[in-house]
Amino acid sequence: MPTIRAASASLRLRSLDARYGLLGALLIAPTVLVFCTVIVYPLVSAIYLGLFSIYTPTMEGEWVGLDNYRRLLASGEFWRSLANNLIWTAGTLTLQIVFGILVALMLHRNLAFRALARSLVLFPYFLSTVVAVLVWRWLFNDLYGVLNHLLLWAGIVDLPVDWLGSMPNAMISLIFVGAWKYFPFVVIAVLARLQAIPDELYEAASIDGAGAWARFTDVTLPQLRDVLIVVVLLRTIWDFKEFDLIFLLTGGGPIIGTQTLPLMVYKEAFALNQMGGASAAAVLMMLIMLLFMSLYLSRARD
Amino acid sequence: MSGNSSKGGITRRAALRGALALCAGAGGLGSLPARANTTIRWWSTQSSPEQLAAYRFQIAAFEAQHPGVQVLFERTSDEGYPAQLAAAFAGGNVPNLVTHLPSFAVADYWHAGLLAPFDPVIESVGSDRFFAGTNRVYEIEPGVHAAAGIGNTAANMLWLRTDLMQRAGIESAPETWDELRAACRQMQGRGIYGAQLPYARNSATSLVIVCFIHGAGGQVLSPDLDVAIDSDEAADALEFYRSMRELCPPGATGYSWGETLSAFVSGATATGLYAGRVLVNVNTRNPRLAEHVTCVPFPTVSAEVPPWTFNDYPSVFIPADAPDQEMTRRFAAWLYEGEGYIRQLHATPGHILPVLQTAAEDERYLDHELVRRYRDEIALMSTSAAAGHNLGWESPEHRINVKAGALVNSGILAEMVQRVVLNEEQPRTVLADTARRIETIMNA
Numbered sequence: 001m002p003t004i005r006a007a008s009a010s011l012r013l014r015s016l017d018a019r020y021g022l023l024g025a026l027l028i029a030p031t032v033l034v035f036c037t038v039i040v041y042p043l044v045s046a047i048y049l050g051l052f053s054i055y056t057p058t059m060e061g062e063w064v065g066l067d068n069y070r071r072l073l074a075s076g077e078f079w080r081s082l083a084n085n086l087i088w089t090a091g092t093l094t095l096q097i098v099f100g101i102l103v104a105l106m107l108h109r110n111l112a113f114r115a116l117a118r119s120l121v122l123f124p125y126f127l128s129t130v131v132a133v134l135v136w137r138w139l140f141n142d143l144y145g146v147l148n149h150l151l152l153w154a155g156i157v158d159l160p161v162d163w164l165g166s167m168p169n170a171m172i173s174l175i176f177v178g179a180w181k182y183f184p185f186v187v188i189a190v191l192a193r194l195q196a197i198p199d200e201l202y203e204a205a206s207i208d209g210a211g212a213w214a215r216f217t218d219v220t221l222p223q224l225r226d227v228l229i230v231v232v233l234l235r236t237i238w239d240f241k242e243f244d245l246i247f248l249l250t251g252g253g254p255i256i257g258t259q260t261l262p263l264m265v266y267k268e269a270f271a272l273n274q275m276g277g278a279s280a281a282a283v284l285m286m287l288i289m290l291l292f293m294s295l296y297l298s299r300a301r302d
Numbered sequence: 303m304s305g306n307s308s309k310g311g312i313t314r315r316a317a318l319r320g321a322l323a324l325c326a327g328a329g330g331l332g333s334l335p336a337r338a339n340t341t342i343r344w345w346s347t348q349s350s351p352e353q354l355a356a357y358r359f360q361i362a363a364f365e366a367q368h369p370g371v372q373v374l375f376e377r378t379s380d381e382g383y384p385a386q387l388a389a390a391f392a393g394g395n396v397p398n399l400v401t402h403l404p405s406f407a408v409a410d411y412w413h414a415g416l417l418a419p420f421d422p423v424i425e426s427v428g429s430d431r432f433f434a435g436t437n438r439v440y441e442i443e444p445g446v447h448a449a450a451g452i453g454n455t456a457a458n459m460l461w462l463r464t465d466l467m468q469r470a471g472i473e474s475a476p477e478t479w480d481e482l483r484a485a486c487r488q489m490q491g492r493g494i495y496g497a498q499l500p501y502a503r504n505s506a507t508s509l510v511i512v513c514f515i516h517g518a519g520g521q522v523l524s525p526d527l528d529v530a531i532d533s534d535e536a537a538d539a540l541e542f543y544r545s546m547r548e549l550c551p552p553g554a555t556g557y558s559w560g561e562t563l564s565a566f567v568s569g570a571t572a573t574g575l576y577a578g579r580v581l582v583n584v585n586t587r588n589p590r591l592a593e594h595v596t597c598v599p600f601p602t603v604s605a606e607v608p609p610w611t612f613n614d615y616p617s618v619f620i621p622a623d624a625p626d627q628e629m630t631r632r633f634a635a636w637l638y639e640g641e642g643y644i645r646q647l648h649a650t651p652g653h654i655l656p657v658l659q660t661a662a663e664d665e666r667y668l669d670h671e672l673v674r675r676y677r678d679e680i681a682l683m684s685t686s687a688a689a690g691h692n693l694g695w696e697s698p699e700h701r702i703n704v705k706a707g708a709l710v711n712s713g714i715l716a717e718m719v720q721r722v723v724l725n726e727e728q729p730r731t732v733l734a735d736t737a738r739r740i741e742t743i744m745n746a
Contacts, residue, residue, distance in 0.1 A: 056392050057391035058391065058416065141553060142551050142553030142554075143565065143568070160552045160553070161552065162555055165554070167724075251503055252503065253502060253503030253720065254503060254555055254724050255503060270388045271385070272711065273708065
């Protein structure tokens with residue numbers, strides 16, 4: 001009898017486990033479904049489309065295997081676009097981090113109108129990219145732009161500067177506008193962390209004779225390390241795949257001087273009507289980003 | 303293929319209507335109004351405030367005559383339509399009607415089987431009302447029209463400031479490139495630049511350099527559509543275009559059509575390359591110049607080479623997958639009717655020139671302040687546009703080039719200009735490379 005009871009209890013437990021398992025599966029099913037719909041499906045589609053030569057308007061085409069990848073990797077345009085992508089990302093990210101930390105440190109101090117300043121500094125981040133680009137295009141305008149007007153008035157230049165139509169001006173202008181647009185994100189993240197650093201750490205450092213710079217490098221920066229790792233990771237991803245700001249400001253020109261990989265994907269898909277080539281470029285872009293992120297995260301962990 | 307397609311059998315829309323009518327009947331709700339909730343989506347690249355007002359008039363009149371039909375106007379742009387239409391075609395969410403796209407774009411879409419034949423609309427308007435040969439450029443396959451012209455445009459007229467010419471002692475309009483460059487040099491100064499040519503990486507630059515290649519006596523493709531750009535004439539065109547850079551504003555490296563127009567209309571440049579929109583813009587935005595602007599055919603390399611007018615042949619077409627084809631055809635024909643069409647023309651006098659002989663001779667069209675005031679300029683633009691060509695049809699001997707849209711959108715021609723002008727590369731080297739790239743697209 002005890003054997004039968006034990007077997008029965010074991011059976012019930014297993015049945016209970018099975019029911020819990022089923023319940024668990026049901027509970028995560030919506031998440032899995034959403035994940036598959038918004039991530040797995042587009043990803044698999046992009047990889048699949050990259051194996052075809054497809055005319056965008058009809059979405060009809062033929063199997064070409066890895067030809068799209070071979071063509072892209074053999075073209076100078078792909079590598080130039082990748083180089084531009086890296087220059088843009090590194091340049092604008094560096095400025096964003098530097099400006100972001102400086103402004104966050106400033107706003108952390110007891111300033112007059114600090115609340116107002118904190119609100120105003122977020123303004124570029126909340127501004128629509130289209131509006132921001134229009135404003136900057138006007139500022140850069142050769143005939144009516146304030147920047148050229150001031151430079152001419154001050155006698156710094158004899159002729160208006162072509163800010164967006166010649167190299168390296170176009171890339172420098174782009175990096176600067178990108179930094180202006182996105183540095184508030186760094187400010188928000190860093191400011192939040194600054195407010196959580198215990199004052200005792202600064203007091204102890206001061207007692208040990210640390211000056212302002214030493215307090216910054218030995219207390220503030222180490223405390224900001226974790227938040228900066230996340231900020232750099234997120235901003236790198238976002239800057240690497242930035243499209244609208246670059247497209248609207250320079251269109252990738254002059255020639256392909258500021259054409260990044262997202263612009264190349266767009267050009268393949270909608271200017272050349274080669275959806276297969278565009279998908280292949282997008283997949284390569286994703287792989288490159290994954291490689292950089294893996295390296296970055298492994299270094300950050302070390 | 304849209305579920306609303308009428309190609310054979312019962313369409314999804316018809317089945318839905320039938321089911322709705324059945325439900326309504328069963329519930330004793332009475333019959334539904336005929337053609338309830340029919341929406342015609344109309345896309346156009348031409349949407350200045352004056353043009354929008356004319357469209358609103360035409361739409362209101364059409365809706366009043368067709369209860370239950372709503373026409374929605376949606377803007378696109380010269381630089382943006384390739385992407386927008388590609389996405390619309392790919393997603394099966396096409397507009398009913400598209401107007402003012404260049405003829406080479408029409409050829410591209412027709413070649414891909416994306417457009418419905420436009421002959422019923424032409425017949426409905428009356429083929430004899432069009433100027434002879436106006437719709438030739440849309441006859442991509444013999445006997446079938448992919449679209450019809452809604453207007454003509456002489457897009458590369460040379461606009462001149464007569465007051466500046468007088469001040470510089472220039473007695474007549476330049477006819478050759480050397481004369482043009484000399485005139486621009488003479489008029490440049492006091493904050494005014496000589497010219498406003500585009501040097502950007504965009505379709506405007508691509509299309510304008512084609513005008514210069516023809517102005518040198520060359521061509522991009524031969525009549526049989528073999529690549530012919532690697533020539534002495536094209537090299538001359540690039541050399542001349544490069545020499546004009548110093549006479550243009552620094553920001554011309556970013557100019558598209560809009561910026562070139564603004565540069566001339568605002569008075570920042572002494573000459574301009576543009577179509578007839580200059581007239582209305584000068585009169586509304588900078589009237590002090592209104593008495594001092596005129597236009598001539600754009601100069602060529604020498605008197606032996608005749609002017610080559612760039613007419614993009616603004617079109618009207620209907621995507622094959624557009625729903626409500628019959629109503630769309632009616633609306634397309636409506637755009638040419640009476641006062642509505644004349645209002646369209648009057649919105650930008652001289653820019654969109656009439657393709658209907660009946661409209662051109664209509665007293666209502668002629669009785670407009672700007673049409674009267676600039677009668678000579680408009681007559682010249684009309685004559686030039688009527689003999690005009692573009693990359694899709696470079697000369698009367700040329701076959702229609704269904705890859706012209708792809709060539710323009712690829713940016714190859716604009717990049718060619720930038721390599722020569724900005725990078726100071728040798729024109730022949732760049733032309734050889736450009737010829738290879740064009741060949742790839744033509745053979746794709």
